[in-house]
Amino acid sequence: MIKFVKLRQYHLEQVMRWRTHPNVTRYMFTDIEENMDHQLSWYTKISNDNSQKHWLISYNDRLIGVVSLNDIQWEHSRCSWGLYIGEFDVKLIGGLIAPHMYQYVFETLKLKKITAEVLGKNEKARKTHLMHGCREVGVYKNHIFKYGEFDDVYLYELMDYEWQEKRNRYVHLKTEFEE
Template sequence: MSKYNLEPVRQEHLEMILKWRNSERIRKSMFSENKISLDEHQEWFKKISASDQYAYFIFSMKERPIGLIGFSDIHKHHSHCYWGFYIGEEDAPSGAGTVMGYLALNHMFEQFDLVKICGEVLLNNQASLHFHQKLGFIQEGHFKKHIRKGDTYIDVVRYALFKESWYEVREHVKNHLREKGIEMT
């Protein structure tokens, strides 16, 4: 088995994913901060399992699951989708998110033959804004006061990564990881 692995989400992952998703650290970066019930979580799993418009993966390092990455609204005709992700384990090693993104973007562009992957980020999530830029995403939109959290409205930035751009930037991403002592194939 490889040091780094993506595997489709399965029933046995659900308890771990729910724990991650309901943690304060993850919820504060989501559009909805609500805690998710077990029933809601099971319904989500049924929905993503029954449709080819979704592709969700557990990311593992050295056989230890540490993150979730998902692709939704996969449109085969238009060749695009949206993505979302988080590192669930707080003690994940430096570079884990970049490795996860690298593997997932390669997989989706090559196996699903997509032309474009979109992401939406809360403006106050500086880590995710930087992450998208590091992976070669470009800003396509800025939605003012788009998401309400409590009494505050937060802007949302929409990003896009095109297949040809990814193929240009991924060597830079590999070099960045190599500088951290992480080798990608």
């Protein structure tokens, strides 16, 4: 069973280990250093920001990764989101997270649109967005310079009415988001 546990300060060391692992950071727009002071500063900043929400993904009572809503714009009824799986023996679970997020964003928060940005080299994430109903709405060419080369950034979106057409596929979901 998948649950979403609110990010708390005592999770920060685990999150930092995941986030700095080469299998995670290669798909992130930025790299971070292993520095608990910086991690704590980041946590303090996001904890006081109502335009962000962060959870740890729990799969069968095991913490396996992080998912977040970002740039929540209540006045425009939209947000963006992202995730990473830090436990690589269960990395395929990442492909199951999107419907939970869509259910939460559209049915709990009552937002109208969710967006995502994905590095071009992250082909599995790009396919996952399309598989769960997002539309690819554009690409920023040579947008991120990382590890000595440029990479494209693909843009995805899903509207609430598009989710309503697809949600019957996911009625079995029992999504729990800790607030």
